[in-house]
Amino acid sequence: MKINPHLMIILQLFAVTVILLTHPYAISADEKLDIKLQDAAFAGDTKKVKALLDEGADIEAKDLADDLTALMLAAESGQVGTVRLLLDRGARIEAQNSIGLNALMLAALNGRLETVKLLIARGAKVDAKALDGETALIRAAFAGQTDAAKLLLDSGADINAKGNPGNLTALMYTAIFGHSELAKMLIDRGADIEVMDASFGNSALMFAAQNGNTDIAKALLDKGANINLKDSDGNTALMLAEKNGHKSTADFLRKALEK
Secondary structure, three states, X not given: OOOOHHHXXXXXXXXXXXXXXXXXXXXXXXXXHHHHHHHHHHHOOHHHHHHHHHXXXXXXXXXXXXXXXXXXXXXXXXXXXXXXHHHHOOXXXXXXXXXXXXXXXXXXXXOOHHHHHHHHHOOOOOOOOOOOOOXXXXXXXXXXXXXXXHHHHHOOOOOOOOEXXXXXXXXXXXXXXXXXXXXXXXXXXXXXXXXXXXXXXXXXXXXXXXXOOHHHHHXXXXXXXXXXXXXXXXXXXXXXXXXXXXXXXXXXXXXXXXX
């Protein structure tokens, strides 16, 4: 059974809130106020957020589950009105959690388009990096968020930014996970199709081949990707498709080599 990741976040927040608020000696009154602010922000209860801020809640306090501020939580769940209020009240737009995620990255990862628009309009840096070097565009590509990626690119995001592990680009992530629409958009907008990752020397075509994403392999070849490139172990895209049991992709690549 698949568990909705959004539901998991809600359950995590609820569990932390119940534990903390029912143990009066665990935290201070100020910390309880901060927890209420974070919950209200995630839920998009803008009126309550305003009241809690007026009461003295710390706008930059971070939750215990994921080290996120109220702004990050509101951005993650796409609560545009709440995001606007928090920004108006001075929330740091570039604040990051313990692994370097910020509000824009979280909004892009979850496809919160209106929130992405608002954050960019309010000055969020589109190429800010998390501790692993990944940008909002890379996070959007990882999750297959085509519209969010387009917004970021239209706002000047670096299409060839690299993140760790392996210096993977947005295009590579789409090739790995089979996000065909997004992959084709990145290819059409000039993404580097020959760059190779630092871990195994794989190109986007190789990633597409070893994961059986034939339509992305075709789009890459149509753009001129080198079908004969070899990874650090001497494998070509065709060899990777064969080794991973992707017969239809291997057949396609074999025919492409015969042309």
